[in-house]
Amino acid sequence: MCGIVAVLCEEGTLAVPYLYEGLLALQHRGQDAAGIVTEDRGRLALRKDNGMVRDVFGSSEHVAKLTGSVGIGHVRYPTAGSSCSAEAQPFYVNSPFGIVLAHNGNLVNCTELKAEMVSEWRHLNTGSDSEVLLNIFAAAVRDSVSLRSSSPKVAGALPGCNDADVLEAVRNVMRRCIGGYAVVTLIVGWGLVAFRDPHGIRPLVYGRRKNESGAVEYMAASESGALSSLGFALIGDVPPGHALIMTRKAEPQLHDCIPAGKVKPIMAPCVFEYVYFARPDSVLDGVSVYRARLRMGAKLANRILATWKDHDIDVVIPVPDTSRTAALECAGVLGIKYREGFLKNRYIGRTFIMPQQGLRKKSVRQKLSPIASEFLGRNVLLVDDSIVRGTTCGEIVLMAREAGAKRVYIASAAPPVRYPNVYGIDMPTKEELVAHQASVDGLEGLERVVATIVGADRVVYQNLHDLEQAIQEEAKEAGVQFSSLESSCFNGSYVTESAVSVDYLATLARTRSIDRGGDANETHLLDQLEIPLKVQRVS
Incomplete structure (x- = not known):
């Protein structure tokens, strides 16, 4: 279980205070690691490490480098991969455009997806299923944009990312990824997208607030308690199988991303959210x-x-x-x-x-x-x-x-x-x-x-x-x-039953017993993106 947050502020307003406070409000969902990524006019800044939120962001220098009015954050509780700081989130991939992603949940077909990644010549640096999810999403965005760029309509121009590309990528994720997941993603130069698995196993909510200047700002998070603590009014839950697009071009829009022709899966929120994980002041799926x-x-x-x-x-x-x-x-x-x-x-x-x-x-x-x-x-x-x-x-x-x-x-x-x-x-x-x-x-x-x-x-x-x-x-x-x-x-009945075999459970138990609390079994050092403390601004 992890906690995720995404914030889209008025241009010129720093997003990092809201991301930081949002993660503090979600600290109960993960105490192993924390991370924040912000975007400032095409430049990404990332700070993540093992530890509690206050420890990871205890230095004013760290926070000062996180400039920009849009960003995402994550608190980690490890259930897949290891406790190495390299597996702290958000994760980053530079193509296409520059994409960062934070994920709460677990993919039950991760082994098969990793094998597919290898066949697609993609390199995985960690043992985390979140990195797999990021690569699938990024590849689908690239493919959608590439398909448009080959059209005579664009006449050789270099296309940017648009809403259709992002929604097609989310559909691709839902076609390929099985399990429980709530995701927030930032695409450089475009905006934010938050989406939730087709069964709605993991929670995801969003809200809005007016800042002191009267501008409307938006936030998505794992729980409504994180929104209310920062003065954001709850709009509602991201429905199962839906994506929430948040850009500066329009009001946030929900889109049904269940692949066409597929029977709509049953909604099945996790009981344990209500029993233990969620804050008592939170409202999840209206409850x-x-x-x-x-x-x-x-x-x-x-x-x-x-x-x-x-x-x-x-x-x-x-x-x-x-x-x-x-x-x-x-x-x-x-x-x-x-x-x-x-x-x-x-x-x-x-x-x-x-x-x-x-x-x-x-x-x-x-x-x-x-x-x-x-x-x-x-x-x-x-x-x-x-x-x-x-x-x-x-x-x-x-x-x-x-x-x-x-x-x-x-x-x-x-x-x-x-x-x-x-x-x-x-x-x-x-x-x-x-x-x-x-x-x-x-x-x-x-x-x-x-x-x-x-x-x-x-x-x-x-x-x-x-x-x-x-x-x-x-x-x-x-x-x-x-x-x-x-x-x-409690009952052993898995909502994604076809993907949860006896062999899968045995492998999961063996893998997690090895990983839990140990050093990374797969690790990388590309875990810090730094930008200068003072960014030169073009007037």
Whole structure:
């Protein structure tokens, strides 16, 4: 999972402050690396590196070089390739025109696409599927422009890029690339295009604002929370299979890019966005993340009441931060006190998205400190958004006991995570998942085994139907209807089923286990484009 942002400001206005602040607002989506590219009258400036946004852009000199009123940015959480700084995004290719691209998601047919790239005499410098996507897009733009340049109408003139070329390139990407992806792309001298996979697995929104001079500026990002934090009013989501063109020539325009004659794929947003990844103040595909999580909490409480009528819970405590909303509603429905029991160190990253198991385990105690008075002598229900590997959960149970809890129960607002996620979330091997390790028939049997593994007195999981209903009900309230939801990590049903074979899953698990947290398996040094601090301006 990553975060992407694109900004088109009034000419003469620097885009980098908005890109920087936008990435800060999306920092929760990726803490491994960050990058920004801006364009200033045909010149690109790039700054990217490993680290948090404030670290990568901590020098005023770095930010000062990022001139221009248009640009894109990225925060990285590695799921493909490695954690090498060379694989930080955005990526750049010089032909045609100069194109930079930032991508959130994962291509499930990347191996086949890489082989096609080799046959097309294209060189790949990294192990990232984002570079594959960039090369496919760039080649399609070049082919479209070349086709026009051979027409008698242009009479030997050197053609530039136009909207038709870009849309044809997006269609080409959607014909060839299978998986979940949200993309922002800058083409030098032309503008920005943002597009989303045909199933809408990964989120992408856009908005507008008037600056102090009254000029209208536009922004696209992974979440609406990034827009609102910068004063951009949400216009809406980029629909699945659509491209959003943002240039200075016209108002932003949405275009359906599903190849002609192809059956329109079902819309299937990722459930985990609502469970864990997205900010609670975000609205994704018309659905309030906050209100969806309230519904998750209520349904979780109802399951506790249905399956554990004689419970002895004294207090409900959330595992900060994502589970707070669900825990609050769960406590309300149960009629039990809600208390904050953990103090969170906000300078420690999200443990779920850390690249190594050792780092995740070590950081739990660095990130959370128990408030002993809320645990001492009590039977505590800890509400978490999900239980994935069980690493964090086991450490938190132990911390609660050390703080004096009499009994420690765990409730998960999400169902058991049993299967790998292949669309951009780092759940690559079944063997890493505690619910797979404890695989037994029946949800209640699984809960007993997982409780033993993590050291809890009891574990309660949300069931999948209730989770999906929580999101669907909120969608209905907002006047939105989903064809489906991408819930493969819970049920093993992949929306791009034809491309997700047993061999693919085995290869993915093997590759990511090697890559995760290690040095680059494929690397390059062409990762910094610098321009002078002061650009000579032509009057």
